[in-house]
Amino acid sequence: MDPASPQGPRKGRGSLSNAVGRFEGYDRVEVDDGWGSADEPALPLATTLTEDTTRTIIARNKSPDVPFDRSINMYRGCEHGCVYCFARPTHAYLGLSPGLDFESRLFYKPRAAELLVQELSAAGYRCLPMALGTNTDPYQPIERELQLTRHILEVLRDFNHPVSIVTKGALVQRDIDILGPMAVKRQAKVAISITTLDRALARRMEPRAATPERRLETVRALADAGIPVGVMAAPMIPGLNDQELETILEAAKDAGAGTAGYVSLRLPLEIKDLFAEWLEAQVPLRAKHVLALVRDIRGGKLNSAEFGDRMRGGGAYADLLAQRFKLATRRLGLNQTRELGGLDCSQFRRPPRAGDQLSLF
Template identity: 60%
Template sequence: MSKPLIHKGRASISNTVGRFEKQSRQAEDDGWGGLDADLPPLPTEIIIDSSRSLISYNDSPDIPFDRSINPYRGCEHGCIYCFARPTHAYLGYSAGLDFESKILIKPDAARLLREELAKRNYRCAPLALGTNTDPYQPLERQHKIMRQILEVLAETGHPVSIVTKSALIERDLDILAEMAAQGLASVYLSITTLDRSLARSLEPRAATPQRRLEALARCRDAGIPAGVMVAPLIPVLTDHELENIVTAAHAAGALCADFILLRLPLEVADLFHEWLQQNVPLKAEHVMNRIRDSRGGKAYDAAFHQRQRGSGDYANLLEQRFRLISKKLGLAKSLPPLRSDLFRKPSAGGQMSFDFFT
């Protein structure tokens, strides 16, 4: 038997070609034992994203925003459960190791954003960041694309909501605190587990759970409305931690909490199953069976409103437990709404538009 495809610091153990590709590849042992040797570290490859637009719009009835920005496509955090993995197939890459190691960046994101906000027909509404891939993933330390985006949003008085698993958000507290004082910014820290060992395996390059709690406290101290997103809640592996995560986040300063049941669309189901068999083999089938119990017998149900919470007795029990702990701690259902009335259009050339003076 060949050795599993395991690279230190990566969660995926396969790199199956994208679902739109005509050809496939498979490792074969040529008899020289090459597949049994230790694999070298897998470096991150940076690819320039030449997209001509930055803001993505949606009309989904089960999410509270209609526009978002993703400065990076792919995510170096490498969370094995990430529902965004299948988007890499549209680029000709794998949802497995490629998603973690081939990262598309948008170095001119601030310029594109300024141009889109300056358009005559643009109407302001809160922008969401971190809803697909994390804007504060490790590459952000070097490229600072997220900070440049925030500078444009602060300059124009544009509201923004951020979800992240990274303590790197502390770097931008100066901008976010000033925006929050005007009702223009809010933050959610996403926490999957409080178990450091499990977190290292599930989400190998994300901040430790304790660092995320510390970042949440730093947001609170800076006056930024912040909440916790228990995401994803994984049956059998982390579902027993629901109350502990919410309680810890409340102690760190979270004003509200929410949770999302594990989502396994398309390629993610096989990738996650591989991870289970490699890391928790005795629990693998138990986890998958419980997932199917909450997804109408399937690994995933993409129906609006069902995809976030699931259905059936198990999903209903999770919902009841979440409501009880939220009520006990006095947590709100959501953060305060952001203001959109302070927005002023920039010009594409960097000067304020005439609307600013009227």
């Protein structure tokens, strides 16, 4: 596909390059053919869709520092193009680049709803809240056409199965007709991820996600519909957007958010180089300072993967950010929580199917 070295930012894309994944035995290098092609502006990059023929849909999780044990991802790759996305390295398992491939070569699971019905109908299934948006965004642009997330929500509604959603997509408003009645039964909650209120920074950092204004509008629409909604100020990037933490929380509170959370920037595996490359191109005067601060909260490295540390980091700078968050949420009355408490699993029922014998009780 595209060479590893960048030609400059591409319109609507977050990554600048397409370096091969960590499992490949070769690399790609851009070479000028003598006709000055390396100096030409980068061409627009089209999105391609490929069917994912997975035979299961519920992913299990045992990480002690995330508040769920099961999740559903209808898509692999994400067209939002957030340059910092921690899910980018998963594209390497497909033999693709965590760079431009991740945001342009997408995979979708057409049988997602059918598979979910099968798994929820299994005799041994035990209901606990389902998380959507844990890897790639369930409301990325292609959802408008494919509607896989909506079909998943219809199944969860029919089974009275509680769900928690995290998204940057304003498209979640489309599904208020499903989420609203679920919320009445304490079976739905939504968190809107807002990283910045600066439109210019958002366009460069999250090129195909909803604008900050649209995300705040979405918070308000969900709150007005009676759906519990929170804000995730994530990731907080030292020296780039972390100074906005309080203003993000204030704006979300004004829009109707009741809970809040934050996560410090993580740069696992290939993301380290992708993010450093992006900084040099998009905010060159701050690039070295930002990376120095990231190392400060990550014990001298650009990433720390230890449970209990990877979400917040450590050191004086990370402690200060945590204290700022604590004070701001207390002042604003935001009930910060890591738990999915409040979602009711007791109403879970397998809906009757054609041909089922009627119960006597």
